Amino acid sequence: MDESSRHQSAARTTLGGFLRARREERQPEQVGLVRQVGRRVPGLRRDEVATLAGVSSEYxxxxxxxxxxxPSMQVLAGLARALRLSAAESDYLHRLAGHAAPRRIASFERxxxxxxxxxxxxxxxxxxxxxxxxxxxxxxxxxxAITDGRFRPGANVLEETFNASGRGRLETWESQARDAVALFRYSGDETSARYEAILRRLSADADFRRxxxxxxxxxxDPSEIAATIDGVGQLSISVRDFFVPExxxxxxxVFDASPGSTADVFFRRLSDTLRASADATHAPRDDELTDRP
Structure with a gap:
């Protein structure tokens, strides 16, 4: 498969495909159904979803x-309820059905x-x-500093997650990468050339496609990552994300660490080093002091 075909395959998301993926993922017990002995169907059956959503199996x-x-807003609400969709999944379902405005990135300049x-x-x-x-x-x-420049202005979090350095440092890489892909699908501005460029580049990666x-x-969601830092060892770091309303x-x-933990000590020492370096950079030289009146 060439790069163009890989990109088209990865980029194509339809309402039907999304419904099928969620149906095959959900289990009877999750939607209030009793699992019958000997059941072999992965996930839910189509007729089960239809009944729970209040629509016909044929529809x-x-x-x-x-x-x-x-589908109408009423049908979408029934499907979201039947499949026990999260707020993000329900929002995305409505967007696929054309009942939501496209996501566009606001200006950061102001x-x-x-x-x-x-x-x-x-x-x-x-x-x-x-x-x-x-x-x-x-x-x-x-x-x-702690990411060796990987999370610097101009970098992309998703691309950095899938590069060799990102994979090697994180003990929890699999779950972190999967969550990052799910967030990108939800939040990304599908109308932008930048979104398409990121998707095109990452579509060559087998793990990303998976x-x-x-x-x-x-x-x-708040999460914990286990990262390995050369010369320091493994750090347990809490990750918290906050949307900017306007x-x-x-x-x-933000990255956080338990007080007194290895990660906390590392953050403090590195912060002190950076502050001392900045102070030294901005401190006046001896010749500048002697030249003053």
């Missing part, structure tokens, strides 16, 4: 096959200086800001 089959008109200043006020907390396509638009010095073909969408798609991500 639901047409939806999965991509035939017929787009509040750029204010937000970058906030990151500088957190010298001991690694933090960065990314846009809807997961491009890093701002990062403080500590975040850039996660992308799950058709998962998700909002970020900037659609933008998110602040």
């Amino acid at each position: 639901y089959l047409r939806l999965e096959q991509g035939r017929g008109s787009a 509040p750029r200086h204010e937000i970058e200043a906030i990151l500088r006020w957190w010298p001991g907390i690694p933090a960065y800001i990314s846009d809807a396509n997961l491009d890093v638009v701002a990062a403080n010095d500590l975040m850039v 996660f992308w073909n799950l058709l998962e969408v998700a909002l970020p 900037l659609h798609g933008y998110m602040v991500t």
Whole structure:
């Protein structure tokens, strides 16, 4: 399969494909059904979803096959309820059906200086800001330092997750990468050339295609990652994400560590080193002091 074909296969997401993926993922017990002895069907049957959603089996089959008109808001609500979709999954379902406005990235220029200043006020907390396509638009010095420049302004979180360095450092890489793909599918601006470029490049990666073909969408949840740092060892780091209300798609991500933990000590020492280096850089030289009146 050439690069163009891989990209088309990865990019094509239909309402029917999304419904089928969620149906095959859900188990009878998750939707209030009793699992019959000897049941071999992976996930739910189409007729079970149809009954739970209040539509006919024939109509639901047409939806999965991509035939017929787009479902109404009432039908979408029934499908979301039947499949126990999360808020993100329900939102994405409505977008696929054409009942939601396209996601567009807001301008970062107006509040750029204010937000970058906030990151500088957190010298001991690694933090960065990314846009809807997961491009890093701002990062403080500590975040850039602990990631060896991988999460710097201009980098892309998803691409950095799938490069060799990202895979090698994270003990929890599999779950982190899967979550990142699900977030990109949900938040990404499908109308932008940047979104297409990221998708085209990553579609050559077998692991990315594996996660992308799950058709998962998700909002970020608090998580724990286990990262290995040369000369330090394994660190246990908490990751927290916060959306910026007035900037659609933008998110602040911070790394945190338990007080006294190896990660906490490492953050503090590195922060002190960066601060001392900055102070030395901006301190006046002896010749400058002697030249003053």
